[in-house]
Amino acid sequence: MDFTFSDYRKLLGTLQEKAFLPIRFCDTGDYSGRVAIIRHDVDMSPQKAVDIGSIESETGIKSTFFVLLSSRYYNLVSGENREAVKELIRQGHEIGLHFDVTNYDEDYSLDELCDAIKRERLLLESLFDIQVRSMSWHIPKRELIGVNIPALDEIGLLNAYDPEFYNGYKYVSDSMMRWREPIDEYLEKAAYEKMQILTHPIWYSFKQNKKDLEILKAHHFGEIKKDCIYLDAIRPGYKDILELSE
Ligand SMILES: [Zn+2]
Known part of the structure; x- marks a missing residue:
């Protein structure tokens, strides 16, 4: 697939044709049929996130958008970006915390990182008057991928890289504008019952040029x-x- 809005629409169409239930992280639980967590990491542009969110909204799909509080590219307190996130909320999407480990000291312990996560979560919650139920690591260290972190379970925060979601679901991502695995084929053949599909809205436009x-x-x-x-x-x-x- 190309990184265009129309191909993204097609991907969602295939999901629906193949009877996958598209869900947000906050909807995860026991489902008997095919399920796909639709996840977006908003690394650069909340406006691009709204483009993707609107396409999903047209097809009745709700997904999870993970936003950064520590981005050097956008500031969620500024008017246009705050409006963009509010629009995603109005469309029924879930807002989760995208947490950049590299924003903190190298020698931070896991406990200290979890304290930082709690602070950022509170900030995000108060900024949009929402409950933040999930998080994902931004540029995760290898040792954080596919690892359960009890401190996050304790505060009721779902971690997209927890083994439950990272190993329990077939994880496919478009990092650096490349699907490492044939997403079209996987969906077409319904090769996996449970999928976690990660996209980065920044890559998508009307025409992939x-x-x-x-x-x-x-x-x-x-x-x-x-x-x-x-x-x-x-x-x-x-x-x-x-x-x-x-
Ligand atoms: Zn990221």
């Missing part, structure tokens, strides 16, 4: 443009000088 690094580069230059706007605000005329020298 860019590759992963080009998309990331475009964002990088977008950031530089924002710096120019800021400079122009505090020192008018500076932006033009910078743009000329590009």
Whole structure:
């Protein structure tokens, strides 16, 4: 499949044709038939998340969007991003915490990490007046993948990388714009009864005309443009000088 909105729509269509029940993490439990947890890690753009959320909403699908509080690309307290998350909530999607381990000291113990998770969870809950029931690691360390963390169970937080979801469901991801495994085929043949499908909304557009690094580069230059706007605000005329020298 291409990384286009239309191909994503097709993927959802196949899921429904093959009688998979699409669910959010907060809906997980005992199901007798085919089940697919639909998960999105919002690494860069809440607006792109809304594009994907809207496609799902049109087809009556609800999924889980994991958002970062520590992103250098978006700030959830700012108006447009807060609105984007609110829109996802209105569409019935679940908002979970995407937790960036690399944002904390290398030598943080697991207990200290869990304390940080609790703090970020509270922040996210108070920001949107919601209950946060699940989390996923952003750029997880190998030792955190497929590992049960009792401290998270104790606070009732579902971890997308817990063995229950990581091993108990067939996990397929589009990291760096590449499906490591043939997702189309898996769904078409209903090769697995239980699936956890992870996408990153940033890769999808109307037309797939860019590759992963080009998309990331475009964002990088977008950031530089924002710096120019800021400079122009505090020192008018500076932006033009910078743009000329590009
Ligand atoms: Zn991530």
